[in-house]
Amino acid sequence: MEDLENVVSLQDFITTVAKSSMPRILKIVSGVYLQSSVYDIKGSECCLSTGDLVKIVDKELQSVSCVDVETGRSLELTPNFTGVFKPVVDDRVYDTIEKLKSVLSSGDSTESFWFASHSDFVVGDHMISKRQPIKCVSISASSQASYAKCCTKEGSKCISLKIPISTEGEFYECDSNKLYSLEEVLQSPALLRHSLKCSSIGNGSYSLSPVYETSTIMQMRKDIVKMPSSLEVDVIDITSQCGHINFIRPLSLSEASKCEDQFPIVAEILESVESNHLLKNELFSALQPGQQIVIYKKVHSRKVLVSATKGRNSRFFFIHDVYQGKFRQRPREFMTVYDLCTKLVSGAQLNVVVTQDCESVEDCFPSLCVGDHLKVLHQTKMCVPVQFCSQQIDVLVCTKDTEDEEDKPEEIMLPLCLEGRFVEEVTDNKRYTINNIIQKFKLPCEVKVVSKDPSLATDPLASFASLRLEELVEEPVLLVSFLDNPSACFELPLKWVQISLFLTEKPVPETKELTRFLHVEELTESLYYSLRKELPSNELPPPRPPKREAKPQVDSPSTIQQESPTSVKLKESPPIPPSRNIPCQSYEVHRVSKILAACTVQNRNTYSPLPHIVTTHEDSDSEADYELVV
Incomplete structure (x- = not known):
């Protein structure tokens, strides 16, 4: 049962509590509704249910509402208001000093105030006359009674008094004639309960009500909630009973990785997203709410992305x-020849066998036949004739074995755009670990498992005739284990596994040695292609072949005759010498092409005579004869 006498509104509590005494833990007693109060705070829904605990860690003044006591008119004062206030003295009478003190001070902290009595009363050896002003400085308590430390004047002397707060009489508040700034009023709960006068505002009496923005920590919320003090909820301060409570703050894996100064630490999973669409691993299905794990450290994982094909089915793995x-x-x-060029490694020798005929479209490059053995040497540039000029292109220098073994291999140059099929000649029978392959070979490369991993009950990689090691993947992960098996560690990728957890204060169990038991992970097809999109690829498309020389298109003589503006008839050509075995039609086309070539280099004026052509003019009905000058 809560102490109902200590239940206050959130507004009153935030107004009276000092920032120096924060943080304070509050319990929600009631709100707008009987069970809970829901508010939309800056676009974020905040539910304050009855019984909830919140921790107020800070407050900041937003505005001050100033209300005229007589008219009810209100205005808003800014925090930097420069006017001064004077308390309006209350004319009520109290029968004990204790009751007067409860009105003019706040809680255990007592501010100085002035009071007097309507009748004479005796304090020890001193007679205090009626209407004599007395200043209460503080309240002191002992095992027997509580006293008000006061001071007053007797003639010209100032004397100190200790008046029991249980002293009976007719006590009332006196006017101290002291002025207070807005900041001083807001820091004094007793002054806030007073009516105040301020000449900068008007002649009336005013009550001040400040509005604060509080920084609040709530259960199961990641961020600090900025909450106005004007929310209509009632609270009770339970800091003295529950000051040790830790509020659960959900963290993602990325946020948890930033708490490295606390590692190793025990964490409990609050919420998990199904990871079966990413990793085919039963281990991740155990990451359910309530499961406790130990986070040891944040590391950069190095693993190789692998694809394997058996029949028509493809499978994908991470090899750690x-x-x-x-x-x-x-x-x-x-x-392509370009693929050969990209796989050249300095100091390494690459020998291939041609398994498909490769016919070069350019006369300056050789063609290849099935069975040719090539030794790839290096890349260089070569000038090739293109359209009336030469062009430099990249070529791959190789040596090709000749049919006669005694002859030296023939050195040839192959354009990078040449397509075909080349199979590598491998004479290396050494066995390599995954780390040796990463250091020695350039990925991607083809390998086969010849010795299973002895630590695995079933090695899924051993069943494939060929594995394609595609890319080296490096990513940040958390090295974790289950709390009930702390020595068996596994990796939680920060990017691909989505869970929320909170850090507990449970002790971390002692372990002699950490063992990483996940050596191979199978990926789903969706994760594989997501990785392929994000991983940098050095493979560029092969270069285009050089532009071939454009052959001039020649129209037949009949076409020329039809398209000429004037009816033209070619003169009968002289007989072809018997030694030149060329068809007559080809000879005519050759003559016409020479004429057209001559026309293109001259002025294109229609009325200019054609160069090197003799023209004979006859009647308009006659046909014009044209003859080449020999």
Whole structure:
């Protein structure tokens, strides 16, 4: 049962509590509704249910409402208001000093105030006359009674008195004639309960009501809630009984990773999102609400993205750097000369066999046949004739074995755009760990598992004839374990696994050695393609072939005759020498093309005579003969 005498409105509590005494833990007693109060605070719904606990950590003055006591007219004062206030003296009479003190002071902290009595009364050896002003400085308490430390004047002397607060009489408040600034009034709950006068506002009596914005910590909320003190809820201060309570603050994995100074630490899962669409791992299905884990540290995980095909089905994996299986290199397959060029590694030798005929479209480059053995040397540039000029293109210098083994290999140059099929000749039978492959070979590469990981009951990689190691993936992860098995660690990727948790104060169990038991993880197809989109790719499309020389298009003589503005007839050509075995039609086309070529380099005036052509003019009905000058 709450002490109903201590229940106050949130507004009154925030007004009277000092910032120096924060934080304060409050319990919601009642609100607008009987059970709960729901508010929309700056676009965020905030529910204050009966029984909820909140922690007020700070307050900031937003405005001050000033209301005329007689007319009810109100205005708003800014926090930097410069006017001064004088308390209006209350004419009520109190039968004990204790009751007077409860009105003129606030709680345990007593502010100085002036009072007098309507009748004489005796304090020890002193007679206090009626209407004599007395200043109450403070209240002191002992095991026997509580006293008001006061001072007054006897003639010209100032004497100090200790008056029991239970002293009976007719006591009333006196006017001290002291002026207060707005800040002083707001810091004194007793003055806020007074009516005040202020010449800067008007001649009336005013009551002041400040509105604060509080910084509040609530259960199950990530951020501090900015809450106005004007919310219509009643609260009770339970700081003295529940000051040790820690409020649960949900954190994502990314937010938890920023608390490295607290690691290792025990955390409890509040909410989890199903991860089966990303990782085919039963381990993540155990990350359910209520599950407790130990977060050891934040590390950068190094793993290789792998694709494998069996029949028509493709599967995708992560191979971690702790994988203990052994690999052997398999021959790679290249579809263009450009692919060969991109796989060149300084100091490494690349030998391939042609498995598909490759016919070059340019006369300056050789064609390749099935079975040709090539040794890739280096990349260089070569000038090739393109349209009336030369163009530099990238080529790959190789040596091709000849049919006669005694002859030296032939050095050839292949354009990067040449398509075909080349299979690598592999003579390396060494066994490599996953770390050796990352250091020695350039990814992507083809490998096969020749020795299973002995720590795995079933190695899923050993069933594939070929594995394609595609990319090295490095990403931040949290190294964690379940609380009931603290030595068996696994990785939680900050980006792909979405759970919310909170950090507890439970002790971390002692472990001699941490073991990472996740060596291979199978990925879903959706996660694989999401990774492929984000990973940087160094593979560019192969270059285009050089522009081929454009052959001039020649129209037939009949076409020329139809399109000429004047009816033109070619003169009969001389007989072709027997030694030149060229068809007559080809000879005519050759003559016409020479005429057209000559016309293009001259002025295109229609009335100018054609160069090197003799023209004979006859009647308009006759046909014009044209003859080339030999």
